[in-house]
Every structure is written in structure tokens, then in C-alpha cells.
Amino acid sequence: MVYLTRKAEFSASHYYHNPDFTPEENRAIFGKCNNPNGHGHNYTLEVTVKGEVDPRSGFVVDLKQLKEVMHREVLDAMDHRFLNKEVPEFFTQIPTTENLAIAIWQRLQTKLQKASLHRIRVYEAPDLFVDFYGEE
Amino acid sequence: MKAHLTRRYLFSASHRLHSAEMSADENLSTYGKCNNPHGHGHNYALEVTVSGPVDPSTGMVCNLVDLDGFVGREVLARYDLENLNMLQEFAQSVPTTENLCVEIFEILQRSFQKAHLDRVRLEETMMNSFEYTGGAESMR
Ligand SMILES: [Zn+2]
Numbered sequence: 001m002v003y004l005t006r007k008a009e010f011s012a013s014h015y016y017h018n019p020d021f022t023p024e025e026n027r028a029i030f031g032k033c034n035n036p037n038g039h040g041h042n043y044t045l046e047v048t049v050k051g052e053v054d055p056r057s058g059f060v061v062d063l064k065q066l067k068e069v070m071h072r073e074v075l076d077a078m079d080h081r082f083l084n085k086e087v088p089e090f091f092t093q094i095p096t097t098e099n100l101a102i103a104i105w106q107r108l109q110t111k112l113q114k115a116s117l118h119r120i121r122v123y124e125a126p127d128l129f130v131d132f133y134g135e136e
Numbered sequence: 137m138k139a140h141l142t143r144r145y146l147f148s149a150s151h152r153l154h155s156a157e158m159s160a161d162e163n164l165s166t167y168g169k170c171n172n173p174h175g176h177g178h179n180y181a182l183e184v185t186v187s188g189p190v191d192p193s194t195g196m197v198c199n200l201v202d203l204d205g206f207v208g209r210e211v212l213a214r215y216d217l218e219n220l221n222m223l224q225e226f227a228q229s230v231p232t233t234e235n236l237c238v239e240i241f242e243i244l245q246r247s248f249q250k251a252h253l254d255r256v257r258l259e260e261t262m263m264n265s266f267e268y269t270g271g272a273e274s275m276r
Contacts, residue, residue, distance in 0.1 A: 018193055029194060094195030098139045127144035136138045
């Protein structure tokens with residue numbers, strides 16, 4: 001088994017708010033991230049796939065195909081977007097880094113050919129990242 | 137659904153690597169420059185990884201306010217800008233980055249209740265880092 005990781009960057013804005021909480025609870029739990037006008041991050045995404053090396057091509061995965069899928073499913077949908085308002089997953093879920101990693105996993109999982117998804121890592125900033133490995 | 141969250145922190149501290157159980161020559165050959173009696177310092181980068189189910193009401197594994205607060209009080213306040221050799225936990229053991237990594241893991245393991253602790257990773261310089269995930273009886 002060989003693991004291959006491809007990186008991508010995107011920028012998006014978001015805010016954290018749960019309509020079931022009171023305004024005071026929202027502020028207490030989410031702090032500054034509760035500002036309804038949103039704020040932005042430069043996210044770094046690392047997609048790790050695993051598989052056997054194809055003896056003919058020497059590849060675990062066709063990198064060009066992986067890049068295309070990442071662009072289509074993730075970057076086109078999220079880059080330079082307001083996640084709460086423009087990405088359907090976040091109409092109902094809070095766009096935390098945790099939920100972002102899960103949403104990206106779900107978007108990519110069924111779209112990959114040959115290699116299988118091993119890990120989604122999303123950096124919200126250089127000092128914070130989340131790893132998601134699917135259902136554990 | 138279970139996710140793993142990693143937060144990175146910086147602190148600076150000094151240490152001297154010297155074992156009372158070794159002769160002066162042995163200390164020098166084992167620790168090299170790090171055996172210099174006056175000590176030397178590093179800018180450490182600490183990564184703490186916690187995991188757990190993502191709470192649907194907050195979207196979080198663990199509120200960063202809680203994690204940052206705990207690490208700030210119990211780890212950074214204890215080690216930042218200190219001489220590690222002067223601290224009680226290194227009275228009997230050598231303050232290598234291995235031992236410091238284990239020590240920090242144990243502080244979190246003992247008292248941080250808000251999420252499961254997966255791993256502590258400690259970078260001593262850009263060139264070397266250490267990880268501890270618990271489990272060993274005693275690494276000291
Ligand atoms: Zn944010």
C-alpha cells in the first residue's frame with residue numbers, strides 16, 4: 001500500500017451560529033466567530049489517497065484525475081465563497097474546520113477511481129488543522 | 137462522526153542534557169554540545185491532537201477556548217521562558233525533548249477532560265521532532 005497526498009489552497013469566509021441557541025449562548029460558545037458578517041481564512045487542504053502501485057503506470061492514482069476531482073468538487077464550490085450562504089452542506093451545519101473536513105471527504109469519496117480516500121486534512125490556519133478518516 | 141483536531145503552540149525554554157549516572161566523558165560523548173554546563177535554548181513548537189465525535193450543535197470536537205486555556209495555563213505557563221533543568225519533573229530525569237514530550241502528554245492526559253488526547257508532537261528545531269501517543273508504562 002502506498003499513500004499519496006495532494007495539496008490545494010482555497011480562501012473562504014464563514015461564521016459560526018446555531019439558531020437553536022440564544023444570542024448570548026452563541027456568543028459564549030463561538031466568541032468572535034459568531035459575527036454574522038463573517039470572516040475569512042486561507043485554507044490548505046491535503047487529500048491523501050491509498051492504493052497499490054499499478055505496475056504498468058507506476059502510479060497509485062492518476063494525479064491529473066485527482067487534481068480535476070479536487071477542483072470540481074471542492075475548489076469550484078468553496079474557493080472565494082461565503083460557506084454559510086453558498087455551500088449547501090453549511091445551510092444547516094456549522095462550517096467549522098471539523099465539518100469542512102467531513103464535507104470534503106463526502107464530496108470526494110465516491111468520485112475517486114482506483115485509489116481510495118485515506119485522509120482529509122484541512123488547515124484553517126498554520127496553527128490549526130483537522131484530520132478526518134471517514135467512519136472510524 | 138469522529139474527527140481529529142490538532143492545535144499548534146510555540147514556547148521557548150533552555151535546557152542542559154546531562155545525566156548524573158554517567159561520567160563526564162560519557163556525558164560529553166552522549167550529549168555533545170548539549171552537555172555544555174551553561175545550557176542552551178530552543179524555540180519549541182508543540183502540537184496537541186485531540187479527537188472525538190463532532191458535536192452537531194457546535195460542529196466541534198472540542199472548543200478551542202477550552203483547549204487553548206488548558207494548554208496556556210498548564211503547559212505554556214509552566215515551560216515558556218524557563219530553564220527546564222530547574223523544574224521538579226526534571227530533577228531526576230534529563231530534559232530531552234523526548235522526556236518533555238512525554239511530560240506534556242501526561243499533563244494533558246491527567247487533567248484535560250474535554251476531548252480524548254490522541255498525540256503530543258514536539259518540535260525541538262525545524263530538523264527534529266518527537267511524538268508520544270501514550271501507552272508505554274514509563275518512558276523515563
Ligand atoms: Zn473562522
